[in-house]
Amino acid sequence: MFSIGELSRRTKVKVPTIRYYETVGLLTAPERTEGNQRRYDRAGLQRLNFIRHARDLGFSIEAISSLIELQDHPDRSCQAATDIAAAQLSDVRAKIRRLRALEKELLRITKGCDGEGVSEDCYVLTSLADHELCERQH
Amino acid sequence: MFSIGELSRRTKVKVPTIRYYETVGLLTAPERTEGNQRRYDRAGLQRLNFIRHARDLGFSIEAISSLIELQDHPDRSCQAATDIAAAQLSDVRAKIRRLRALEKELLRITKGCDGEGVSEDCYVLTSLADHELCERQH
DNA sequence: CATAATGTCTCTAGCGACTAGAGGTTCAAG
DNA sequence: CTTGAACCTCTAGTCGCTAGAGACATTATG
Ligand SMILES: [Zn+2]
Ligand SMILES: [Zn+2]
Ligand SMILES: [Zn+2]
Ligand SMILES: [Zn+2]
Numbered sequence: 001m002f003s004i005g006e007l008s009r010r011t012k013v014k015v016p017t018i019r020y021y022e023t024v025g026l027l028t029a030p031e032r033t034e035g036n037q038r039r040y041d042r043a044g045l046q047r048l049n050f051i052r053h054a055r056d057l058g059f060s061i062e063a064i065s066s067l068i069e070l071q072d073h074p075d076r077s078c079q080a081a082t083d084i085a086a087a088q089l090s091d092v093r094a095k096i097r098r099l100r101a102l103e104k105e106l107l108r109i110t111k112g113c114d115g116e117g118v119s120e121d122c123y124v125l126t127s128l129a130d131h132e133l134c135e136r137q138h
Numbered sequence: 139m140f141s142i143g144e145l146s147r148r149t150k151v152k153v154p155t156i157r158y159y160e161t162v163g164l165l166t167a168p169e170r171t172e173g174n175q176r177r178y179d180r181a182g183l184q185r186l187n188f189i190r191h192a193r194d195l196g197f198s199i200e201a202i203s204s205l206i207e208l209q210d211h212p213d214r215s216c217q218a219a220t221d222i223a224a225a226q227l228s229d230v231r232a233k234i235r236r237l238r239a240l241e242k243e244l245l246r247i248t249k250g251c252d253g254e255g256v257s258e259d260c261y262v263l264t265s266l267a268d269h270e271l272c273e274r275q276h
Numbered sequence: 277c278a279t280a281a282t283g284t285c286t287c288t289a290g291c292g293a294c295t296a297g298a299g300g301t302t303c304a305a306g
Numbered sequence: 307c308t309t310g311a312a313c314c315t316c317t318a319g320t321c322g323c324t325a326g327a328g329a330c331a332t333t334a335t336g
Pocket of ligand 4 (some may be wrong): 036243269270272276
């Protein structure tokens with residue numbers, strides 16, 4: 001049995017975030033002391049570690065909710081879990097593709113000016129004003 | 139002189155977004171008709187195109203504000219503009235690095251289960267519960 | 277010229293995932 | 307028993323929009 005601060009230290013999740021997870025239903029409300037303070041057990045710790053790991057991997061709160069729901073029913077098919085993970089992977093890949101396109105254009109833009117000149121002739125500003133100068137879509 | 143709807147059509151920026159840009163000071167308030175409706179000119183169109191392009195490249199509203207400020211003073215040094223663009227590039231690259239690490243782990247995780255089994259034995263769920271299974275930091 | 281349809285106005289609230297702060301209570305150490 | 311850190315709830319702010327309500331303006335058609 002440990003306090004919210006202790007749980008925070010062990011999971012590296014900030015105290016207000018833990019309370020936030022409780023209000024949105026990701027964490028079930030733990031026991032309280034007589035003085036109304038939260039006390040967590042090993043199960044609470046594990047659950048929060050799960051949440052933190054999934055958040056670090058970019059899963060949404062909603063997705064994590066579904067995953068936890070599944071975890072709580074060991075006999076159910078895990079199809080939903082693999083679907084969620086696959087969706088997350090393709091999401092990440094889409095983001096990478098987009099960012100790579102941005103990187104390309106930003107590289108061209110930053111290379112075009114050394115910052116020694118004056119705003120009027122700046123390639124950075126000119127490029128931003130005209131998408132036609134871009135090599136690809138983004 | 140054209141309406142906000144016309145401006146929206148020409149720039150592909152939604153009407154409420156245009157109004158939002160005005161409230162946060164990105165767009166200067168345009169003239170109004172007698173009936174209080176906004177009327178834009180060519181300069182307004184150019185400015186909004188600039189904003190949209192910069193937003194598409196991931197610049198923050200604040201960064202765009204600075205860039206526009208600079209654009210309005212053609213005689214100033216453009217150092218700030220190149221700094222902002224360089225910062226944006228390194229930001230994008232940091233995001234790419236992070237997402238690539240996520241992609242790696244998510245690939246491992248999704249490969250580990252075909253979704254045919256049961257929640258209890260699911261590699262997706264097990265992996266999320268234990269960061270030790272991850273090959274790298276993320 | 278009257279009406280109807282579409283466009284526009286302001287204002288407020290909501291999204292996701294927190295984060296910060298105020299003002300008050302409880303706990304643990306000395 | 308006192309002190310100070312940790313805890314409590316509640317509200318509001320972050321970013322960049324987006325959606326909706328209810329009212330007014332403009333434009334197209336008959
Ligand atoms: Zn320059
Ligand atoms: Zn472009
Ligand atoms: Zn599985
Ligand atoms: Zn991990």
